[in-house]
Amino acid sequence: MFNLFLKECTQLGKSLIYIVFICITIAFYTTQYFSDIKGNDPRNSGSPLIKPSYVQDVEKYNKENDMYPCGSTNEEIPEQIISKSTLMMYEEHMKGTYSAYPHGLFKNVKLDKENTKKIEEILCKITGKSLIELEKLHKNVNWNEIHFSSSSKDYSSFKKLMEKANNIIGEQSNYSKENLRRFGVRPITYEEAMKTYKDLIEKDKITNGFARLFCDYMGIVMGLFPVFVVFSFIRKDRKSNMKQVIYSRRVSSAKLILSRYSALIIMMMVPIFLLAGVSTFQVVSISEKLNLTVDYFAFFKYSIGWLMPTLMAVTAVGMFLTLLTETAIAIPVQMIWWYSSISKGVLIGNYDLSQLMIRFNTIYDRDEFVSIIYNIFLNRMFFILISAIFVVTSIYILNLKRIGRIDFYDKYSKYFTNFKGKFKNSLSK
Amino acid sequence: MQININNLSKKFSGKSALKDVNLTIDQGMFGLLGRNGAGKTTLMRILATLLNKSSGEISICGIDILKTKELRKLIGYLPQDFSVYPNLSVYEAMDYLGVLSEVPSSERKKVIPELLKKVNLLDCKKVKVRALSGGMKRRLGIAQAILHNPKVLIVDEPTAGLDPKERIRFRNLLCELAKDKIVILSTHIIGDIEATCKNIGILDNGSLIFKGTVQELKSKAEGKVFSINVNPDELERIKQQYIITGMIMLGDNISIRVISDVLPSDNAQICEPNIEDSYMLMIGGIDNV
Numbered sequence: 001m002f003n004l005f006l007k008e009c010t011q012l013g014k015s016l017i018y019i020v021f022i023c024i025t026i027a028f029y030t031t032q033y034f035s036d037i038k039g040n041d042p043r044n045s046g047s048p049l050i051k052p053s054y055v056q057d058v059e060k061y062n063k064e065n066d067m068y069p070c071g072s073t074n075e076e077i078p079e080q081i082i083s084k085s086t087l088m089m090y091e092e093h094m095k096g097t098y099s100a101y102p103h104g105l106f107k108n109v110k111l112d113k114e115n116t117k118k119i120e121e122i123l124c125k126i127t128g129k130s131l132i133e134l135e136k137l138h139k140n141v142n143w144n145e146i147h148f149s150s151s152s153k154d155y156s157s158f159k160k161l162m163e164k165a166n167n168i169i170g171e172q173s174n175y176s177k178e179n180l181r182r183f184g185v186r187p188i189t190y191e192e193a194m195k196t197y198k199d200l201i202e203k204d205k206i207t208n209g210f211a212r213l214f215c216d217y218m219g220i221v222m223g224l225f226p227v228f229v230v231f232s233f234i235r236k237d238r239k240s241n242m243k244q245v246i247y248s249r250r251v252s253s254a255k256l257i258l259s260r261y262s263a264l265i266i267m268m269m270v271p272i273f274l275l276a277g278v279s280t281f282q283v284v285s286i287s288e289k290l291n292l293t294v295d296y297f298a299f300f301k302y303s304i305g306w307l308m309p310t311l312m313a314v315t316a317v318g319m320f321l322t323l324l325t326e327t328a329i330a331i332p333v334q335m336i337w338w339y340s341s342i343s344k345g346v347l348i349g350n351y352d353l354s355q356l357m358i359r360f361n362t363i364y365d366r367d368e369f370v371s372i373i374y375n376i377f378l379n380r381m382f383f384i385l386i387s388a389i390f391v392v393t394s395i396y397i398l399n400l401k402r403i404g405r406i407d408f409y410d411k412y413s414k415y416f417t418n419f420k421g422k423f424k425n426s427l428s429k
Numbered sequence: 430m431q432i433n434i435n436n437l438s439k440k441f442s443g444k445s446a447l448k449d450v451n452l453t454i455d456q457g458m459f460g461l462l463g464r465n466g467a468g469k470t471t472l473m474r475i476l477a478t479l480l481n482k483s484s485g486e487i488s489i490c491g492i493d494i495l496k497t498k499e500l501r502k503l504i505g506y507l508p509q510d511f512s513v514y515p516n517l518s519v520y521e522a523m524d525y526l527g528v529l530s531e532v533p534s535s536e537r538k539k540v541i542p543e544l545l546k547k548v549n550l551l552d553c554k555k556v557k558v559r560a561l562s563g564g565m566k567r568r569l570g571i572a573q574a575i576l577h578n579p580k581v582l583i584v585d586e587p588t589a590g591l592d593p594k595e596r597i598r599f600r601n602l603l604c605e606l607a608k609d610k611i612v613i614l615s616t617h618i619i620g621d622i623e624a625t626c627k628n629i630g631i632l633d634n635g636s637l638i639f640k641g642t643v644q645e646l647k648s649k650a651e652g653k654v655f656s657i658n659v660n661p662d663e664l665e666r667i668k669q670q671y672i673i674t675g676m677i678m679l680g681d682n683i684s685i686r687v688i689s690d691v692l693p694s695d696n697a698q699i700c701e702p703n704i705e706d707s708y709m710l711m712i713g714g715i716d717n718v
Contacts, residue, residue, distance in 0.1 A: 248504065248506040249529040
C-alpha cells in the first residue's frame with residue numbers, strides 16, 4: 001500500500017491544481033497571518049513580547065500619547081455606550097446609509113422614508129431632543145455633554161430602543177446586542193497586561209499563542225480550497241479514460257481509496273507544515289533576541305490537531321461526491337458548507353459541531369482557549385468521524401462501480417447535457 | 430484452462446444486451462465477431478469483472494465470476510478505448526499499473542523492460558503517453574494487460590483505427606501471447622479473426638448465432654457463393670435479390686460476389702467461400718449491418 005501511496009503522492013505533486021493550491025495557501029498566509037503578526041515585532045511599542053511597564057497616571061499618559069500604556073479593551077460601560085452609539089447612529093442617519101455585517105460581510109444599508117422616520121424617532125427618544133436641536137448640538141457642542149432623556153438613562157430601555165433600530169437596519173448592524181459592547185472602552189490595567197504577558201510568554205511559550213492565530217487563518221484555506229484538488233485528482237480516471245483499466249486490476253477498492261485519500265491529506269498538509277516551520281523560525285528568531293524560550297513544536301501540533309480534521313472532512317466529502325457523481329458537484333457543496341461556517345462571523349467562541357473551521361483570531365486569551373478546549377476537541381473528533389464515514393462509504397461506492405452496479409454519470413449525464421444545451425440556447429437567444 | 434459461460438443474460442434498463450449465451454472458450458485465440466452494438470463489449474466487460482450479469486453462470490479457470498478479487502489476478506484487460514494519464518511516461522504508466530496489479534517492485538523492474546521490448550516500445554520508455562501514436566498506445570495497452578502474467582487476456586477491438594502495418598504487428602503479438610493463455614479478441618474486422626483465431630463466436634443482437642472453428646464457419650457458405658459478371662444497370666436488381674459480399678470493376682462490367690441458395694444466373698460461377706462470405710450469410714447481409 002505504501003508503494004501505491006507514494007505513486008499517488010508523486011502524481012498529485014506534479015499536477016497543476018496542486019501547485020495552484022500551494023500558491024493560494026502561501027498567498028493567504030502572507031496577506032492574512034503574516035501581515036497580522038507584523039505588529040508583534042519587539043521593536044514596535046505595544047508588542048506582546050515586551051513586558052508591560054507600570055504607569056502611575058494612566059489618564060495623563062492617554063492625553064499625552066493618545067493611547068493607554070497597556071492598550072484598551074471593550075467593556076459594557078453604559079455611559080460610553082449610550083453616548084458613542086447614539087452619536088454614530090445620528091451620523092449614519094445624516095449620511096443616509098447604515099453599516100451592517102450580515103454573515104460577516106459588510107453591507108451599506110439605505111432605508112426608506114418610513115424606516116428613516118422610525119430611526120429619527122429612536123434618536124429623539126434616546127436624546128430627549130428634536131432632530132433640529134441635535135443638529136445644532138452636533139455642530140457646536142461636544143456630544144458627550146448632551147444630556148440624554150430620562151428614558152435612556154435607564155440602560156435596559158436604551159438597549160430595547162437599540163434592538164429596535166437593529167431590526168430596522170438589518171442583521172448585525174452597529175447597534176446589535178453584540179456590537180454595542182464595542183462602544184465601551186476602558187484601559188487595560190497593568191495587572192491585566194502582566195497576566196496576558198505571562199500567559200503568552202510562560203504558559204503558551206509564545207508559539208502556542210501564535211499557532212492558534214496561524215490555525216485560525218489557515219483553517220479558512222483548508223475549509224474550501226482542498227475540494228478543487230480533490231475533484232481534479234479523483235476525476236482524473238474518467239478524464240483520462242482510465243476507469244476500466246484501473247477497475248479491472250487486482251488492487252482492492254479499500255487500498256485504492258485509502259492510498260489516494262492519504263496522499264491527498266499528506267500532500268495538502270505539506271504547505272501547511274512548511275509554513276508552520278517558517279512561522280516557528282520567525283518566532284524563534286525574535287524570542288532569541290529577548291532571551292525567551294519557545295515551544296518548537298507548537299505550530300506543528302496545532303496544525304495536526306486543529307487544521308487536519310478540517311482538511312480530512314473536506315477531502316472525504318469531496319472525494320465521496322466526486323466518486324459517486326463524477327461531476328463537479330462537490331465544489332458548490334463545499335462552497336455552501338464553507339460559507340455557512342464562516343458567515344457566522346464569530347471570531348472566537350463558536351465551537352458547535354456545525355463549525356467546520358475553528359476560529360480563534362487572537363494570540364492572547366489563553367484562559368478562554370483552555371476553557372473551551374474540550375468543545376474544540378469534540379468538534380475535531382466529530383469531523384474525524386465524518387471523514388471516516390465518508391471514506392468507508394467511498395470504498396463501498398468504488399466497489400459497486402467496479403462491477404458496474406452504479407454509474408451515476410452515465411445514467412444522468414444526458415440530463416446534464418440537455419441542461420447545458422438548453423442553457424446555451426437560452427444564452428444565444 | 431477454460432472459460433464456461435452458461436445461459437448468460439444481461440439487461441440494461443429492461444433492454445436485453447445479451448440473451449442466453451452459452452459458450453466454452455479453451456486455451457488459444459478466440460475471436461468474437463459481431464457488428465457494432467451486437468453485445469461484444471458487454472460480454473467482454475462481464476468477463477473482465479467490470480459489469481455484473483443479470484442471470485446465468487460464468488466460471489473462468491474454475492473460478493466463479495462473482496469472485497472478482499480472485500479473478501482479477503487471472504485476467505488482463507485491454508478496453509476498446511484504452512488510455513493512460515497523458516502526463517506519465519511509458520515506463521511510469523507501466524509501473525503505476527503494475528503497482529495496481531500488485532506486482533512486486535523487484536518483478537516490475539525485471540518485467541516492464543521485457544514487455545516494452547516485446548511490444549517494441551523500449552526505446553520510448555521515457556516518452557510521455559500523450560506523445561504516443563494510436564498504434565503505440567495500443568501496444569502499450571497490450572503490455573499493461575499482460576504485466577501481471579494473466580491466464581486470460583481480454584482484448585476489445587484492438588485494431589480499430591490502426592494502419593495495416595500496425596494491425597499485422599498487433600495480430601502477430603496476440604498470436605504469440607495465445608501460446609499459453611486464453612486470448613479473447615473482440616472485433617468487427619473479419620480479417621483480424623481470419624488471420625489469428627482458430628475458434629470464433631458470432632454475436633448478433635445479443636444472441637450467440639455461431640460458435641465453432643473458422644473452417645466450420647466457412648463451410649456454412651459452402652456451395653452458396655457465386656461470382657457473376659454484370660453490367661452496372663443490372664446491379665441494383667441483384668442487390669435487392671441477393672447478399673453481395675464483394676465487388677470488383679472489370680472495365681465496363683462489374684464482377685460481384687453473391688450469396689444465394691440457388692444459381693443466381695446462367696453465367697454465375699460457384700466460388701470457394703471465405704470467412705467474410707459466411708459471416709455475411711450468418712448476419713443476414715449488408716443491409717442488416
